[in-house]
Amino acid sequence: MALHTDRVFESQLVQLRTAVLEMGGLVEDQIAQAMRALLERDAPLAHTVIQRDHVVNRFDVEIDDLSLKLLALHQPAARDLRLITTALKITTDLERIGDLAANIAERAIELAAEPPLRPAVDLPRLASLASGMVHGSLDAFVREDVALSLEVCASDDTIDGLHAQLVHSLVSTMAADASTIERAMRVLFVSKCLERIADHATNIAEMVIFMVKGRSIRHLDTVPREL
């Protein structure tokens, strides 16, 4: 791809792409730290995650500002236009993922103050899958990789399946011992957050496909295998 004749525009597009990636990296770390706080019952770490959410929010605002500036001043077309509109939408998803990480951290604080609950469920596996989808969608964004985006979209079903299993087993736990209800509800909430994170990662991957191909695959009943 040739460079823009307009150097300022070129460098601002690079700046936009970099900001999205920085925000993505931060959000991934938020998920990782929130899960660590939950599993290691580390309330101070959970507080750090909650406090750091405002940095994620600031990225959201800054990327919006930069995108609007680029739209207004350079009247971008074609792939540039698609990059900028994609950045605008991706940041909304990243910001929500950030909120969900903070929600997990809040549950981690509550759970750390209560006796441990040992559910027969694999929360760490769910977390690593969800976080892997976020990572994959951002990788696809950087590399403009449609195949990887489709892979991310396809893995959403696995997450939904795991979440359903988890709900089922937590319901059994609560039915067997009413004293677990409060804690089990919190764990359930964490699982729901992870499932939502995967949904947002899917949105990002879909937007990447739009960015690269100019075609929308959103709201289709099945994920196409290739484009």
Next chain:
Amino acid sequence: MQAALSFDSPIKIQVHDLSVRYGATLALDRVTLEIPERRVTALIGPSGCGKSTFLRCLNRMNDTIRNVTISGRVQVDGEDLYGEQIDPVVVRRRIGMVFQKSNPFPKSIFENVAYGPRIHGLRDIVALREIVERSLRQAALWNEVHDRLDASALDLSGGQQQRLCIARALAVEPEILLMDEPASALDPLATAKIEELIQELKRDYTIVIVTHNMQQAARVSDYTAYFYLGRLVEFGPTEVLFTNPQKPETEDYITGRFG
């Protein structure tokens, strides 16, 4: 070179394998293109890409240039524009043209618009008045000049002069209007008026416009053709060409990755 597009209106102009040489220079290289009726088709591309040459072929304006060789076919409503029995004067009545620089005659506003019908033999002053009023209204100039039709056209502002030239072109009731950079010498407000006028005019006329201003092409046209080095690179619905062009060369040009 390109799969046929499906238009939402009938085809008005059919261009097949059109090449133009000025002496030894190939200005247009085997262009095949169909232009739909009552739509705005924009021709874009860097200077020297052949877009103006192409436009001028559509009303045989290139005939007047020495050393020009034109091959291929241009048909309007299925009729060959370069056929032996075709009178170029009749062609230019059916196909009007507006240029980059407004060029009113040093006459009154009325006489500028009445000029075409007059040279085509109309003498009836009542009919001429009707044509002048209708044309000025169509060109969105009537309200500004109706009380001073005898004033010199040269006293009008640049934007008004350009709309007067459009009125003059409309006075002979053409079917097609060719515009070569019609707003490039105008300020943004006058440009906006011309662009609004183009939207009005496409109800009755087939419009082909050459523009260097890509945002203008994006705003006013239904279809866009991108020319480069005398070739037609890509032709398609404007919204597709500006959001998701199919050819990398088009993409580079419209995103400013060029030169």
